[in-house]
Amino acid sequence: MISETAPSVLEFYHPTLLNDGYKIASRWDGADSLRVLLVEDDVTLGEAVRDHVASGDHAVDWMKTIDTAKSALATTSYGLVLLDLRLPDGSGITLLKEFRARGITTPVIILTAHDQISDRIEGLNSGADDYLVKPFNLGELTARMLAVSRRYSGRPVSLVRIGNIEIDTVARRVAVENETIDLSSREWAVLDALSARPGAVVSKSQIEEALYAFGSEIESNTVEVYVSRLRKKLGRDHITTLRGIGYRLGREQ
Amino acid sequence: MISETAPSVLEFYHPTLLNDGYKIASRWDGADSLRVLLVEDDVTLGEAVRDHVASGDHAVDWMKTIDTAKSALATTSYGLVLLDLRLPDGSGITLLKEFRARGITTPVIILTAHDQISDRIEGLNSGADDYLVKPFNLGELTARMLAVSRRYSGRPVSLVRIGNIEIDTVARRVAVENETIDLSSREWAVLDALSARPGAVVSKSQIEEALYAFGSEIESNTVEVYVSRLRKKLGRDHITTLRGIGYRLGREQ
DNA sequence: CCCAAGCTGACAGCCGGCTGAACGCGAGGC
DNA sequence: GCCTCGCGTTCAGCCGGCTGTCAGCTTGGG
Known part of the structure; x- marks a missing residue:
């Protein structure tokens, strides 16, 4: 039941493609893919994640600040959000809470260097679905992304x-x-x-x-x-x- | 919207009540509670979790072996399963896979001492929703239980x-x-x-x-x-x- | 039987939504 | 530079359905 709606493959998109709606369109016909938004200070992580997913030249939509993340989340639909807590313009927790307060249910995995138990609890209680401490293993990240999106039954991916x-x-x-x-x-x-x-x-x-x-x-x-x-x-x-x-x-x- | 259907409080039930279906039923009318099954070798964990949840005399349904867990899962409905991988009578992964193969979608959090990344990935890919390594903090466990069950009830029951x-x-x-x-x-x-x-x-x-x-x-x-x-x-x-x-x-x- | 409580059809006023038209603006072609 | 086109935005007039009120009726209890 659940596995029917969960994507079997994670696909990522390269940011530069984002400006051209049609290119994305042709790529996103498959219902089995998942569009991921990475809210993160450091672009190399996105590239690392993209590289870890074997299939070809996919990438991650990548937003550097909370402001850009906000507008991205408001206008477009993502299947999963990877959220760094420490961003130049404020706390990711605030964004997450606002996000949830508005009734948006897209799953969120927090990626952070904050290792304190209290941070973890706060993150999860603010509406995150998982919490991963840097440095983490990319295989584990992928597995957790799949686990979370498998559980996510709200919006059909595509x-x-x-x-x-x-x-x-x-x-x-x-x-x-x-x-x-x-x-x-x-x-x-x-x-x-x-x-x-x-x-x-x-x-x-x-x-x-x-x-x-x-x-x-x-x-x-x-x-x-x-x-x-x-x-x-x-x-x-x-x-x-x-x-x-x-x-x-x-x-x- | 989601927070309305997700349990705001984790409630646990004492095993001895399990035999009396009616008592459980009458207690579980509230939609705000979550019934948890702990499949675990060591009873003290169940007690610790129960104790950590402030409210009164609640407890965890506790099953010691895979066999008893199987029958418990077959006959009763739980909102969440905490699964220890190392049980006297076999691997928890096998149980989990069987469980999922039968189409049961109840969320599962794996609790284990296995710290290897490959174990984590295998656990998550077998259908677990989260994976926690012992020793873990009880507050974090509670937060993760809430996060998972929040996601589980993601589709608002309206x-x-x-x-x-x-x-x-x-x-x-x-x-x-x-x-x-x-x-x-x-x-x-x-x-x-x-x-x-x-x-x-x-x-x-x-x-x-x-x-x-x-x-x-x-x-x-x-x-x-x-x-x-x-x-x-x-x-x-x-x-x-x-x-x-x-x-x-x-x-x- | 009588009275109180509740039911419902009619109606007028009004509010919220619909939509055609007009205008400004930026992009692109020539 | 100039023109065209598409898009976003604003506005005003129209329209229909919602709403509150009331009067006359029905129902039920004592």
Whole structure:
């Protein structure tokens, strides 16, 4: 049961590919892969992890600061986060707590040099799924990543299918009745937020946060406008409005 | 959302209670607890874990051999298993693999003295969720138990079933005999108040409080109106009136 | 039978959401 | 440089459904 949704292979992506949505798309068709975000001061770790995964030239999405990590997490979907606690602009624990407070359930493994038991307990109690002390063995890291993502049963790694819509959150592709539809980045962000928990209600403010990556408050009906545009592209029936509450992906019924 | 379903407290049960199914059942009605099975050669660990958890007289279900563990797992449901690898009658890894092969997804934390990286990797790859090397800190064990079980209950259990009504709190949807019905936010609030403690009687003033969030007093029969509207949508028989007392979810007697 | 408590259809006001249009801006082509 | 195009954002007017109220009715208890 669980093994069906757990990726059998860990795949990593090279940061430079990130700017080109289409290249990623072609690579991420396989539902068996896992996109990993590494929040870490030191790029060499990412390269080491990537190198340790045998298959070819994959890499890790790599974010150096908490700020960039925040916006990455807000706008894109990852299957797993590796989080260094000591970052130039603050404590990773704070990020983790905020992350969890917003209801994001993506599994997180803390990587750190802090060896104290109290640190471990705090990390785990803040919502981390595992805690690994540097220096660690790469094989063990991989095994733990697999163990955690195996256990993770929340968001299907890649493909969300609702009615006759297919959303590949990793490839950034939507298809209605097998016909691929182009979305602008904002339109995608809205759809992405809606598909995070398919069928669940997502509030306007949650969508807004996904659109504007923490902070910058905008007082307007932007969300409504994008919902409207999405409906025009995807078909009227695929997004349900719940007055005063939010939106839900899926047909009315 | 997740923290709502994850146990906030670890509760442990004393082995002697195990023989009395009913006692356990009555104790385990609370969704906030976690029943733990310790498969371990040394009984003192169980006692230490139990002692470490502050609250009262709880204990750990304790199984000494793989054989007894097997039967325990076959007959009873646990939320978490702590597994020692070195048992008198064989390797815990074998048990774990068998366990997983049978499709049982209960989270497992391996406790062991084996410190080799290769052991860790093998353990994790056999289906364990975490791997702790003896001697370990009890606080860390507790934190890891919570982390694992938090992840295990990751998919929010949002479905409440009363009679042939199904209430999905996440999707904000109600289904009667598998037919989904959308509710307005006020209607939902009333139903929510009624379903807070299924089967219990909820007074009008309690419902009113749920509707109008303290303060704003409204002098009218709003509650009656919304009960009426709900009945129209859900069917007449699902909300019972108790004259002068309040309402109760569920069919008459 | 009588009264209190509860039920429900009708209705008007209003709030929240929808969407077409307009504008500014930056990227890219020529 | 100039034009075009696509995208993001704002705004205003429209619309429909939600909501609170009330009146007249039903129900149940004593």
